Amino acid sequence: MPHDPPFDAEARRRIAPVIVYPDDTLPRPDLAACRAARDGAVRGGRVVVPPREARTFRVAAGQVFRILCTEGPQVGDLNLFNAADLSERFYSGKTRALHGTHLGAGDRMWSSFPHLRPMATIIEDTLDWYGVDAWGGRVHDVIGTRCDPYTHHLLTGRDYHHCCHSNLTRALVTEAGLAPAVAEGLVHDVLNVFMCTGFTADTGRYFMKASPVRAGDHLDFTAEIDLLGVLSACPGGDCGSEHSSDAAACHPLVVEVFDGPAPAGWRPAPVNGYSGSHGL
Numbered sequence: 001m002p003h004d005p006p007f008d009a010e011a012r013r014r015i016a017p018v019i020v021y022p023d024d025t026l027p028r029p030d031l032a033a034c035r036a037a038r039d040g041a042v043r044g045g046r047v048v049v050p051p052r053e054a055r056t057f058r059v060a061a062g063q064v065f066r067i068l069c070t071e072g073p074q075v076g077d078l079n080l081f082n083a084a085d086l087s088e089r090f091y092s093g094k095t096r097a098l099h100g101t102h103l104g105a106g107d108r109m110w111s112s113f114p115h116l117r118p119m120a121t122i123i124e125d126t127l128d129w130y131g132v133d134a135w136g137g138r139v140h141d142v143i144g145t146r147c148d149p150y151t152h153h154l155l156t157g158r159d160y161h162h163c164c165h166s167n168l169t170r171a172l173v174t175e176a177g178l179a180p181a182v183a184e185g186l187v188h189d190v191l192n193v194f195m196c197t198g199f200t201a202d203t204g205r206y207f208m209k210a211s212p213v214r215a216g217d218h219l220d221f222t223a224e225i226d227l228l229g230v231l232s233a234c235p236g237g238d239c240g241s242e243h244s245s246d247a248a249a250c251h252p253l254v255v256e257v258f259d260g261p262a263p264a265g266w267r268p269a270p271v272n273g274y275s276g277s278h279g280l
């Protein structure tokens with residue numbers, strides 16, 4: 001049984017919330033310039049990510065990359081690293097705090113401390129029509145961490161080796177020649193590309209539902225620093241039923257890198273301006 005509410009419980013509940021991190025002081029990306037640069041570029045590298053596997057790709061600062069659904073509904077789990085320093089990596093929690101639970105055009109993927117700078121900016125999202133559905137579902141979340149074999153084993157007692165966490169680990173081992181334990185330690189919480197998720201209104205539980213993504217849909221980014229990306233084609237497929245198994249229909253994803261001049265007025269992201277002294 002819950003505790004008895006205090007006499008002023010309703011008054012406390014009626015207090016209006018405030019946004020934790022107002023972002024009106026952040027520099028605004030020039031999306032028109034970024035899209036113009038993309039449209040004037042040529043298709044460069046193309047990486048096919050097979051179902052239930054992950055692959056790496058590299059993008060120079062100022063270049064555009066695209067995550068493309070080519071065959072059927074498929075969710076992708078994206079990790080980003082500074083290509084020159086793998087300790088600087090995507091920070092999903094702070095990105096969520098700055099932009100919200102789901103990302104769209106104009107939002108940035110921010111890097112870990114002590115860097116905390118934009119790694120990539122989303123410049124176009126063909127699923128932006130989806131908005132929010134009747135369950136509170138939205139696409140491209142930064143809440144779901146990644147599917148992993150530890151949680152799967154905890155819940156089922158079984159091993160499964162093609163969770164996104166393991167796919168990302170194997171791809172990083174292949175790309176960087178790292179020991180598996182070192183690579184695994186670098187894998188981090190993801191941007192869930194194309195995934196449709198939310199929290200239930202009554203209990204606040206994390207839910208997923210079949211992604212609205214279809215062949216031809218894409219999410220485009222401008223790289224703000226030199227990037228090493230790792231993308232896993234989630235074993236959950238469209239994540240409409242289950243993940244962490246071979247049960248779901250899965251499809252490949254494609255990463256395209258565009259080669260061209262940086263957007264007009266664009267500058268590489270500077271490192272964070274905090275002194276780093278922590279008052280010491």
Ligand SMILES: [Zn+2]
Pocket residue numbers: 077146147163164165233234235236243
């Ligand atoms: Zn997954």
